[in-house]
Amino acid sequence: GAVVSQHPSWVICKSGTSVKIECRSLDFQATTMFWYRQFPKQSLMLMATSNEGSKATYEQGVEKDKFLINHASLTLSTLTVTSAHPEDSSFYICSPQAASLNTEAFFGQGTRLTVV
Amino acid sequence: GESVGLHLPTLSVQEGDNSIINCAYSNSASDYFIWYKQESGKGPQFIIDIRSNMDKRQGQRVTVLLNKTVKHLSLQIAATQPGDSAVYFCAENIRGTSYGKLTFGQGTILTVHP
Numbered sequence: 001g002a003v004v005s006q007h008p009s010w011v012i013c014k015s016g017t018s019v020k021i022e023c024r025s026l027d028f029q030a031t032t033m034f035w036y037r038q039f040p041k042q043s044l045m046l047m048a049t050s051n052e053g054s055k056a057t058y059e060q061g062v063e064k065d066k067f068l069i070n071h072a073s074l075t076l077s078t079l080t081v082t083s084a085h086p087e088d089s090s091f092y093i094c095s096p097q098a099a100s101l102n103t104e105a106f107f108g109q110g111t112r113l114t115v116v
Numbered sequence: 117g118e119s120v121g122l123h124l125p126t127l128s129v130q131e132g133d134n135s136i137i138n139c140a141y142s143n144s145a146s147d148y149f150i151w152y153k154q155e156s157g158k159g160p161q162f163i164i165d166i167r168s169n170m171d172k173r174q175g176q177r178v179t180v181l182l183n184k185t186v187k188h189l190s191l192q193i194a195a196t197q198p199g200d201s202a203v204y205f206c207a208e209n210i211r212g213t214s215y216g217k218l219t220f221g222q223g224t225i226l227t228v229h230p
Contacts, residue, residue: 006159032149034216043205043220093159097216102129104150105207105216 003027006094006108012083013115021079021111023094029074030096033106035067038091050077084115121214128227135193137224139206142187146208148215151180154223155201163191163204193226201228 003026014021023033032051045071048069050056055071066088068080077096077109081088129135139168141149147168152160166173166180166189173180179192203225207218 004159009157019221032214032216034218043222044218046217046219049214049217091157094219095216097214104162104165105218110157110159112157 002096002098002106004094004096004106004108008111008113009109010112015082015085015115018080018082019084019113021081021092021094021113023077023079023096023108025075025096025098028098030044031056031074031078031099032097033071034070034095034097034110035069035077036093036095036107038093038110040091044093063080081113082115086115087090089113089115125222126225126227128229129196131196131198131228131230132147133196135191135196135200135226135228137204137206137226139185139189139191139221141206141208141221143208143210144187145210145212146219148209149180149182149189149210150207150209150218151178151189152205152207152220153200154205156202160205163207165177166175196226196228198228198230201226 005024035047037047038044046058047062048058050069050071052071058064071077091110093110095105123192150165151163154160164175164178164180166182171196177194181190205223206221
């Protein structure tokens with residue numbers, strides 16, 4: 001299967017600071033990137049979808065100015081949580097999608113964000 | 117709104133038993149379904165998928181059944197092992213959308229006792 005690298009795997013930050021999460025597709029070109037969020041004991045919820053070189057599309061209830069997504073290349077996308085607050089503490093997971101791979105979504109290892 | 121859901125949040129089985137995890141979906145426009153396994157602190161791991169033009173698909177020790185009439189999906193794990201202990205999610209993809217855009221069910225915690 002496709003190889004996806006996401007880091008950091010965990011991060012602790014202070015309230016008010018920003019955190020950047022990187023997601024790389026190592027053996028394929030990701031034309032589309034999906035970012036999911038998972039709160040403890042809950043399911044994954046799609047936050048946003050981005051296409052390489054375009055602005056991201058955010059799901060209802062997700063603040064685009066708070067969760068900045070950059071998808072400038074076909075192998076790297078970043079999610080920046082700006083001015084983080086404790087309620088942003090969650091597990092963030094990326095899922096890159098290649099145009100040629102029209103089955104089976106692949107996921108990164110996830111990033112556990114804790115805001116104190 | 118329409119969503120994917122699960123009947124049972126937890127399932128405990130003995131090692132060697134067969135496990136069945138269920139999932140109900142309500143969006144009739146969904147035509148691709150996937151089961152994922154998620155271990156603590158990790159991303160989802162693909163187990164098996166099925167398209168709406170099929171009603172059964174088998175993998176290694178796993179079988180997925182799809183009943184479109186009642187909008188029900190199940191995952192059967194044969195000879196369950198302690199390493200199968202994890203949270204299992206069903207996910208659906210709506211026809212016409214990117215395959216990577218998924219709606220996940222709530223999850224079932226599977227615990228396998230030695």
